[in-house]
Amino acid sequence: MTTKLTIAFASGKGGKGKTTVSVNLASAAAAAGYKVAYLDCDVEEPNGHLFLKPRIRRRYPVNVPVPVIDHEHCVNCGACGEICQYSAIVCIKNNVLTFERMCHGCGGCQLVCPAGAITEKEREIGVVEEGEAGGIDFIHGKLNVGEAMSPPLIRAVRSAGQYNSLTIVDVPPGTSCPVIAAIKGVDLVILVTEPTPFGLNDLDLALSMVKELGIPHAVVVNRAEPYNNMARDFCKGRNVKLLAELADDRRIAEAYSRGKLAFDAAPGYQAVFDALLLSIEKEARL
Amino acid sequence: MKIAISAEGQGLESRVDQRFGRCRWFTLIDTETGNYQAVANEQNLNAAQGAGIQSAEIVSRNGAEAVVTGHCGPKAFRTLTVAGIKIFTGAEGTVADALEKFKTGALTEAEDADVEGHWV
Numbered sequence: 001m002t003t004k005l006t007i008a009f010a011s012g013k014g015g016k017g018k019t020t021v022s023v024n025l026a027s028a029a030a031a032a033g034y035k036v037a038y039l040d041c042d043v044e045e046p047n048g049h050l051f052l053k054p055r056i057r058r059r060y061p062v063n064v065p066v067p068v069i070d071h072e073h074c075v076n077c078g079a080c081g082e083i084c085q086y087s088a089i090v091c092i093k094n095n096v097l098t099f100e101r102m103c104h105g106c107g108g109c110q111l112v113c114p115a116g117a118i119t120e121k122e123r124e125i126g127v128v129e130e131g132e133a134g135g136i137d138f139i140h141g142k143l144n145v146g147e148a149m150s151p152p153l154i155r156a157v158r159s160a161g162q163y164n165s166l167t168i169v170d171v172p173p174g175t176s177c178p179v180i181a182a183i184k185g186v187d188l189v190i191l192v193t194e195p196t197p198f199g200l201n202d203l204d205l206a207l208s209m210v211k212e213l214g215i216p217h218a219v220v221v222n223r224a225e226p227y228n229n230m231a232r233d234f235c236k237g238r239n240v241k242l243l244a245e246l247a248d249d250r251r252i253a254e255a256y257s258r259g260k261l262a263f264d265a266a267p268g269y270q271a272v273f274d275a276l277l278l279s280i281e282k283e284a285r286l
Numbered sequence: 287m288k289i290a291i292s293a294e295g296q297g298l299e300s301r302v303d304q305r306f307g308r309c310r311w312f313t314l315i316d317t318e319t320g321n322y323q324a325v326a327n328e329q330n331l332n333a334a335q336g337a338g339i340q341s342a343e344i345v346s347r348n349g350a351e352a353v354v355t356g357h358c359g360p361k362a363f364r365t366l367t368v369a370g371i372k373i374f375t376g377a378e379g380t381v382a383d384a385l386e387k388f389k390t391g392a393l394t395e396a397e398d399a400d401v402e403g404h405w406v
Contacts, residue, residue: 087336092346092369099361102336148335 005284006167008186010210012202014173017192017222018042020256021246022170023051024263025280028273029166030135031263037164038133040140041154041182042172043126050259054131054138062141062156063122064105064149069096073117080109080118101148126153128160137164151181158182175209183210188284189217190243195224195231203231207240218283220276223248243283244276287317289388290350291381296324298382304356305405307338313381314348317389338362338403346371354384354393363399375400 009022019042026038040048067080067089074096081091088103089096100123110118126143141157143150150172158181161167171182171189183189189210193203203219210217217240221231224245235242246252255265262269292309293300303309308331315322325348330337338358342365345353352372366373374393377384387393 087339090339090343090365092343092365095368097365097368099336099339102339 004165004167005188005281006169006186007280007284008169008171008183008189009192010171010179010183010189010206011173011192012175012204012206012209013198016173016194016199016202017220017246018173019048019051019170020252020262021190021192021220021222021276022168023048024261024269024273025277026052026136026168027134027261027263028270028277029168031270032274032277034166035137035164036135036166036168037137037139037161038168038170039157039161040138040170041157041178042170043141043143043150043153043157043178044172046140046142048170049133049138049140051256051261052133052136052138053259054133054136056129056131056138058130059127061124061127062153063124064103064152065107065120066100066103066105066123067098067109068119068121069098070117070119071096073115075115075117077114079112079114083108083112101146104149105152125149128153128156130160137161150178154178154181158184175205179209180213183213183215186215188280189215190280191217191219191240192222193219193231194222195228197230200230200234203234204238207238216284216286218243218280221245241283243279246272246276287351288314288349289317289352289354289385290314290325290345290348291377291384291388292353292355293324293381298322298385299380301380302354302356302377302384304378306353306355306358307341307362307403308333309341309355312341312345312348312350314345314350315381315385317385336361339365342366342369342371352388354388357401357405358396358399359401359403359405360399361403363396 009018029036040046076094078091080089086102131138139160141153172178193199251266252262291313292303293311293313294303312325338361346369354374354377373396375396
């Protein structure tokens with residue numbers, strides 16, 4: 001490959017096959033000689049490592065800035081509480097309270113404080129782990145238990161994997177801030193779905209999100225059945241490209257439940273993922 | 287004394303809302319005169335985070351000196367305490383029932399949050 005490509009695998013909700021597709025694709029790419037990185041951005045419950053079984057070589061914490069109030073110099077003007085959109089600072093009856101876990105680290109409170117009574121300290125929200133798995137550069141983030149805010153950690157995972165020719169991003173489920181942090185600036189988002197009413201409802205949400213963000217996208221249908229046209233019709237109706245279908249195959253489910261790659265466990269799947277890799281690459285370069 | 291009771295509706299016959307941060311209404315009652323006023327808490331009902339903190343700010347801004355509710359989480363508890371507002375948990379039935387119990391001293395003042403945040 002000549003230029004760098006970053007492909008993200010997302011879906012409106014969990015359990016559609018993001019991890020199945022992305023770990024198998026990363027393996028197919030490594031086997032085909034690509035310099036590939038797999039980034040697990042599902043930092044609330046990363047599971048790519050269960051399949052790729054990386055050797056972790058480097059681990060570092062990710063911090064966010066949170067405000068520290070100097071009560072001696074505070075003039076109780078209330079400006080910090082007013083600018084904070086997340087209730088991380090509350091000015092109440094001449095007291096200033098901080099709730100560190102609510103803080104998004106924007107620094108607004110420090111800027112508006114007329115008395116210079118606010119400084120910042122660092123608070124750890126999780127760790128990034130980097131390693132190697134069968135020729136794949138493996139990077140994932142692990143959010144500390146109880147943390148509500150994952151985007152800074154997701155951004156750290158994203159920036160750790162920038163240097164590879166092919167970067168595969170395993171995106172957290174949903175359509176909110178963590179997803180947006182994970183797919184920002186990628187070349188192509190693959191929306192993984194399944195041909196069920198639930199699957200298509202979630203796909204609909206995810207489609208609206210990527211359209212809003214203006215990121216190129218296409219659909220891969222997982223657990224496809226020959227005579228079930230639900231997902232095909234949906235994609236046709238929404239004028240979105242259906243790139244590939246992965247058959248509903250018990251062997252894949254069994255491999256998954258044992259933490260094995262479909263790529264290794266079921267004959268014929270190397271060719272399936274090789275073909276998928278080619279079509280994704282072609283789509284991304286359009 | 288002005289108190290705030292978390293409520294599912296606007297009148298005295300509405301049921302006490304068991305949630306403080308995400309209750310539908312605050313019934314602000316002057317315990318001496320019996321005059322009351324309902325304050326909507328719509329913005330916090332569906333807030334992702336910080337409902338307890340902002341609800342505490344609302345009752346403080348409205349001049350309440352005590353809160354009567356079902357349960358109170360840790361962030362709301364901390365904010366109310368700093369604002370000097372007393373917290374009475376375990377209220378149930380109608381707002382009128384809760385008011386009566388408060389007046390007769392049948393409700394005990396909470397010494398700590400009695401539930402985790404986001405408990406329902």
